[in-house]
Amino acid sequence: MSSSAPVSRPDAATPLADWLSYLESIHARPIDLGLERVRAVADRLDIRFDAVSIVVGGTNGKGSTCAMLEAMLLAAGYKVGLYTSPHLIEFNERARVNGEFATDAQLAEQFAAVDAVRGDTTLTYFEFTTLAILRLFARSGLDAVILEVGLGGRLDAVNIIDADCAIVTSVDLDHTDWLGDDRERIGFEKAHIYRPGRPAICADPVPPQSLLDYAARIGADLWRFGRDYNYAGDKQQWSYGGRSQRRNAMAYPALRGANQLLNASAALAALEALRDRLPVPQQAVRLGLLQVQLPGRFQILPGQPAVILDVAHNPHAAAVLADNLDNMGFYPYTHAVFGMLGDKDIDGVIARLGHRIDHWYCAGLSGPRGVTGEDLAARLRAAGAKEGADASISAYKDPAAAYAAAREKAGEGDRIVVFGSFLTVAGVLTYLRDLKAARKA
Incomplete structure (x- = not known):
């Protein structure tokens, strides 16, 4: 695939806005699903995490689930990286390190590093920026990294990371040109963020059979809503019940809306599954859910x-x-x-x-x-x-x-x-x- 890059190539000192314009110009298609190109460049960048990694996919609810995980882990005192997309106003919203947006200078430095090693490999805007943010996180001394899938799962750039725990929040129709036009096909795509032997959280109350079959085929440790974990609530408070952990008498999350307990319980299931590596006390759960913020979600x-x-x-x-x-x-x-x-x-x-x-x-x-x-x-x-x-x-x-x-x-x-x-x-x-x-x- 040919590249139509501008004459002048940006560097680490180039303003962020100019970098983003450059990234929009260097690949012929805005979406080009597949992991071969992005994985090849990731190998050259030697991206690897000591941090516990959580990948979150799904049709809806991804952003809220990511935000709640980040808030609870930060309240527990962990150093946390959060990658989400798209942004609302500023690109920097996509990358948060310890609750703060990445700076223009941090992003430009990582963009320059990706550009320096990609050679003649073309990357989409999303692939390029994903690699840059992953490299930033890998160099930030983090305890936990939360990564939101951009599109689907199987062929999304985030899926080059073998997640320690993966969450699928919901499966419904969206991006049908790319993922298929029914829940079974879409569920198959999203299930590919699961990994053999690792916790695989499914928050969809009625998951497609394709997701269940894939999880069983690879031997993922599937946590199903309603079977392995659940929630209950009244007008004042709510509680979470998992395989071996209960969290009772919690205030409702600061994020409003009918589905937020479903998202919150999926986040708590992930924390239960990871508690040997990332223990989170009850007070941090309470504080995180009370403080969580996410613009544009009700x-x-x-x-x-x-x-x-x-x-x-x-x-x-x-x-x-x-x-x-x-x-x-x-x-x-x-x-x-x-x-x-x-x-x-x-x-x-x-x-x-x-x-x-x-x-x-x-x-x-x-x-x-x-x-x-x-x-x-x-x-x-x-x-x-x-x-x-x-x-x-x-x-x-x-x-x-x-x-x-x-x-x-x-x-x-x-x-x-x-x-x-x-x-x-x-x-x-x-x-x-x-x-x-x-x-x-």
Whole structure:
């Protein structure tokens, strides 16, 4: 595959923004699944961990599970690396060392190291940045490393790491062009982060048979939700029960939403499975779950009208968002800032949320995968979304313009939900950040 690299090659002193532009230019395809190229470069970089490694895959819930694991391990006093993707606003969000985002200088140094050894091997943006962040972690003296799978599992760059423990949070339809169009095919792809003889956590209450068969075939130590571990809760507190460990009388996680106990119990199952190497006392579990933060996952901003940010971008996540909205109580009107990418199941997402929304503000997203606000509005009308005195559908060029319009129309007692893509939430967060800065100036 030919490379179309820029004339001037960046180095460790090059600004991060220039590095990221360079990385977008050096591979012909944004997604190029397969581990041969990335593994070859990883071998040249001699990436190896003394730290305990936990790999987290799944259709939804990966980010929340990773964030809870990080928070609990940090509260227990461990040195922790966390790799997640995509980022919302700044690339640095993808790499956290001991709870702090990696600096521009740290990332540029690692990018230069990867570029220096890759030779004529082409790497996608995701592969290149994954290798750089893995190298950063390998040199940071960490006790534990938490790695979120980017796409699928079997052929994802993160899967070059033989995880000490792997978690599959959920299996549902997303990225069907790459992973297959049914849960059995997708489950097969995700199960490949499991390793023989090592803890393999499955948080999906009804896992596809393909995942169970793969785990059995390789001899993974499969921990199934409902069989090997579970949770119970009332209005005040909840408890976790595993194979040989119970954690009782815990406050609910700081992350809101109906599925967070499922994610939290999967994280606790992983910690139980690893407790000989990473013991975590009960106080650290309590503190970590109370302190955990993750922008864009049913994040409710302070003030009125209520503003909810959620990166839900597939039907499964949209169904969870719908349940969470239903549990919020009564609001006269619900306004939605809605933007999606064209390779997602737009109609499936609309079907899960359609009747809960009174006013739609369709936001265009840029880039080759983006969908215009007008196209989204047309999809809503085709799906039967209402228009009239108390309902509307309007289109805007981007999430910032859509949010500004929603904010103008919404009453104090209403709510605004921003969803459909990481890019939609990021656009609104950036707009709010810039607005705050302008008011201070």
